[in-house]
Amino acid sequence: MNIIRIIILSLFIFTQSQADTIYNLIKIPNLEIYEINTSNKLRYLYAKQPFTIGVDNNINCFNPEKKVLDEKYKIIQKNLNRYNQKFLKKINLKYIVLCEDLSISNINTAGIPDNVMKTLILDIRFDEKYFERVIHHEVFHIINDSYKEVFNEKVWSNFNVKNFRYAECSTCTDKLGLNTYSDTEGFFTEYSQSTASEDMAEVFSHLMIGSDLSNNDPILDKKIQFIKKNLLKIDKNFVYD
Amino acid sequence: MIKKIKASRSEKIIFVFIILLATFSFGSFLLIKDKCLFVKSYDPKKIKFDNPKNIAILNVPCGNVIIELYPKISPNGVKRFVSLINTKAYDDIAFHRVIKNTLVQAGDLEFGKKGNIDYGKIGTGKSGLGTINSEVDAPFNFDKGSVALARTQKYNTEDSQFFIVLRDEPLYETEYTPIGKVIYGLKALEKIKYLDKSQYVLRPDFINSIRMLIN
Numbered sequence: 001m002n003i004i005r006i007i008i009l010s011l012f013i014f015t016q017s018q019a020d021t022i023y024n025l026i027k028i029p030n031l032e033i034y035e036i037n038t039s040n041k042l043r044y045l046y047a048k049q050p051f052t053i054g055v056d057n058n059i060n061c062f063n064p065e066k067k068v069l070d071e072k073y074k075i076i077q078k079n080l081n082r083y084n085q086k087f088l089k090k091i092n093l094k095y096i097v098l099c100e101d102l103s104i105s106n107i108n109t110a111g112i113p114d115n116v117m118k119t120l121i122l123d124i125r126f127d128e129k130y131f132e133r134v135i136h137h138e139v140f141h142i143i144n145d146s147y148k149e150v151f152n153e154k155v156w157s158n159f160n161v162k163n164f165r166y167a168e169c170s171t172c173t174d175k176l177g178l179n180t181y182s183d184t185e186g187f188f189t190e191y192s193q194s195t196a197s198e199d200m201a202e203v204f205s206h207l208m209i210g211s212d213l214s215n216n217d218p219i220l221d222k223k224i225q226f227i228k229k230n231l232l233k234i235d236k237n238f239v240y241d
Numbered sequence: 242m243i244k245k246i247k248a249s250r251s252e253k254i255i256f257v258f259i260i261l262l263a264t265f266s267f268g269s270f271l272l273i274k275d276k277c278l279f280v281k282s283y284d285p286k287k288i289k290f291d292n293p294k295n296i297a298i299l300n301v302p303c304g305n306v307i308i309e310l311y312p313k314i315s316p317n318g319v320k321r322f323v324s325l326i327n328t329k330a331y332d333d334i335a336f337h338r339v340i341k342n343t344l345v346q347a348g349d350l351e352f353g354k355k356g357n358i359d360y361g362k363i364g365t366g367k368s369g370l371g372t373i374n375s376e377v378d379a380p381f382n383f384d385k386g387s388v389a390l391a392r393t394q395k396y397n398t399e400d401s402q403f404f405i406v407l408r409d410e411p412l413y414e415t416e417y418t419p420i421g422k423v424i425y426g427l428k429a430l431e432k433i434k435y436l437d438k439s440q441y442v443l444r445p446d447f448i449n450s451i452r453m454l455i456n
Contacts, residue, residue, distance in 0.1 A: 020343070021412055033412070041415055094415070116394070 026095050026117045028053055030063075034073065034098060040085045044073065047099035054104070059112060061099035064124050069098060072124040072131075079135045082208070087235050091143045094118040100125040111138035115145040130178045136208035140201040143234065150230045153196040159222045160186055166195045180211060186219035203227050207240045276432050277303035283425040285454055295319075296454035297326060297421070301336075302446050303429035306405075308388055310421040315376035318390050318399060318418040325350075325368065325401055326451045335445040337363045338404070339435040346391055347448055348402035355447050363441065368401035375399060376418045383413040386423035405430055 102123035177190030282304025338346035351366025
């Protein structure tokens with residue numbers, strides 16, 4: 001019995017000290033290593049316990065169920081393996097935090113990118129239908145945040161019809177639908193119409209998952225070319241397949 | 242006439258016991274006070290090294306810590322470290338950030354010098370030589386005893402501060418610039434003064450000296 005107690009206690013001590021290292025690196029508490037031996041050097045971490053971070057503690061996420069975590073990790077890793085180590089270093093992405101029921105100011109969200117801390121928090125319970133696409137959507141936010149000058153929002157906004165205006169922020173609108181339009185009219189989804197940066201992220205994510213782009217939509221064509229051209233400025237070998 | 246009183250047997254036993262107790266207490270006090278008592282100090286002259294020109298000897302309160310530097314892994318990092326060693330810049334510099342059984346950090350030349358410590362600014366000081374670029378791309382196993390250059394939250398801000406990990410830290414690979422590994426004397430670093438409630442140490446231990454084995 002005593003041996004069992006010692007083992008449990010030593011596991012607890014190990015867990016705590018390891019968590020401190022992670023906190024020192026990315027300032028998110030209660031995380032554990034899930035997988036760090038990856039080909040592109042991404043470090044996958046998961047929430048051992050719920051955590052709260054951000055301004056006024058407005059970002060919350062909960063510890064995932066082991067079975068779901070194992071399943072979703074495979075999908076996430078498959079998708080993120082498409083970005084090589086060199087590219088990830090350029091865009092400043094290194095840590096992937098896996099948790100469930102991620103919310104910011106009580107609004108559920110698929111992911112929270114933070115290029116300064118090199119971290120992307122992903123909600124592994126996010127809608128299955130869009131799950132793979134939103135992974136790339138969030139990666140684009142990291143790219144965009146690291147290369148603001150490359151993805152000029154004014155130039156982008158000019159692609160739209162004259163009287164169109166984006167909202168002030170992505171949560172300042174009720175345009176949150178993620179279904180891909182069959183009749184695009186300049187936008188892949190309803191959410192694309194929220195802000196320029198969300199619009200760019202939607203175009204990028206549709207490119208990454210190989211959506212049908214033969215839509216005879218001149219506005220969308222310009223947007224696709226804009227994303228493709230500017231990504232090559234960051235990495236001349238970048239591919240979408 | 243004074244009558245001589247002989248101590249009884251039990252009184253003799255108590256007297257001997259008190260003497261023994263006093264000796265033991267005094268001895269224990271001295272032993273416990275000497276934190277370096279069971280720490281072996283290594284004499285680099287008695288050790289044969291494969292690459293003697295890459296060996297640095299860090300002398301701390303509990304003895305010598307022998308570090309092998311890896312210029313092939315981080316040429317600029319090692320070059321900076323050695324140049325500061327050669328100018329004796331690290332002598333009398335504090336181990337200002339110490340986390341028990343995790344890491345010791347030193348090398349703030351501006352605010353960490355013995356006799357001139359600035360507790361308000363320690364950890365933010367510069368060497369005056371400018372920053373150097375991070376060298377984090379080469380594979381490196383950040384196991385116990387690894388020596389690396391410290392930096393701010395941003396890459397390419399390495400200067401003079403360095404740290405040594407006292408446990409395996411796999412997440413530090415590609416995060417910090419590794420410059421070497423402790424090959425002897427890690428125990429002496431485990432005895433560096435730390436505080437339980439703070440990573441930053443008040444009245445810290447100091448580096449006595451760091452010297453290259455071959456100048």
